[in-house]
Amino acid sequence: MKLYFSPGTIASASAIALEEAGLPYEPVRVDFAAGEQREEPYLSLNPKGRVPVLITTDGTFTETGAILEYIAARAPEAGLAPADPVAQAQMRAAMYYFASTMHPNHAHGRRGARWADDPAAQAAMAAKVPETMTACCDYVENHMLTGPFILGDRPSVADCYLYTISTWLEGDSVDITAFPKLQAFRETMAARPSVQAVVAKGMIPQ
Ligand SMILES: N[C@@H](CCC(=O)N[C@@H](CS)C(=O)NCC(=O)O)C(=O)O
Structure with missing residues (x-):
């Protein structure tokens, strides 16, 4: 591949x-x-x-x-994906949320030209990113991270998605210390050999 x-x-x-x-x-x-x-x-x-x-x-x-x-x-x-339909729906709900809400909120910071030509409108969108990303983190913290991972005790592909988005939070001026479960999740994922291999391949800048 x-x-x-x-x-x-x-x-x-x-x-x-x-x-x-x-x-x-x-x-x-x-x-x-x-x-x-x-x-x-x-x-x-x-x-x-x-x-x-x-x-x-x-x-x-x-x-x-x-x-x-x-x-x-x-x-x-x-x-990496559960067989149980309920857990599958939970995993997909997380991934749809990342694709439709959290990632676009982040993109308003540097990719505002997708939505507006006016530089003032782009600046206004960028200024909103800390607030919208903090709101997303609040949702993840209180309603999504049911255990160390999104599905509780076992990692799924949704965690790969969330981990990647979580590496953007400092750049989005989100105070991650306000979200202890998300912070612990990020540390757990960062210690996994999968993430370390991706870092070593230069795909996640340190
Ligand atoms: N819905 C797509 C979004 C992909 C996406 O927006 N990728 C960004 C990087 S995070 C990109 O390629 N941006 C290039 C550009 O906007 O020119 C997915 O989840 O794969």
């Missing part, structure tokens, strides 16, 4: 899951500074101009939640 990534992005979630699953992959860096994600040949891989892209023998996949579920299904022995 090939995983297209840029350091510090949501693509790290898929890399962590691949490491957890024990599936070999080649990380391929996309140079955001050079705008490679918005040009050919990258646009032929992902017309959305975003990372991640996962190329597999089954096809080419985009969207973090879909990639994570594909990885979990490819390595059932790793137990």
Whole structure:
């Protein structure tokens, strides 16, 4: 498999899951500074101009939640997605929340041009990020982290997603010390060999 990534992005979630699953992959860096994600040949891989892209023998996949579920299904022995439908729905609820709410809130900080041309409007969106991301952390702390992990005692691909987003919090001016469960979760995940391997590959800047 090939995983297209840029350091510090949501693509790290898929890399962590691949490491957890024990599936070999080649990380391929996309140079955001050079705008490679918005040009050919990258646009032929992902017309959305975003990372991640996962190329597999089954096809080419985009969207973090879909990639994570594909990885979990490819390595059932790793137990990265539950068989129980209730736990599955809980895991998906977390991932949909990250994709539809928490990640877009973060993106309002540096990617405001997606939503407004007016520099003042972009600055207003960026100024709101600490507040909206803090509200998301409050939700995660009090309603999502039911144990050390999202599903309680056992890690799932949703935790790979949350860990990656949690690495953005200082940059978003969120005071993580206000969220002890989330802080403990981040420390637990950072100590896992999967995360350490992804850091060693330069995908999560330290
Ligand atoms: N819904 C997509 C979002 C992917 C996304 O927005 N990726 C960002 C990096 S975190 C990106 O590629 N941005 C490049 C750009 O905006 O030019 C997913 O979850 O995979």
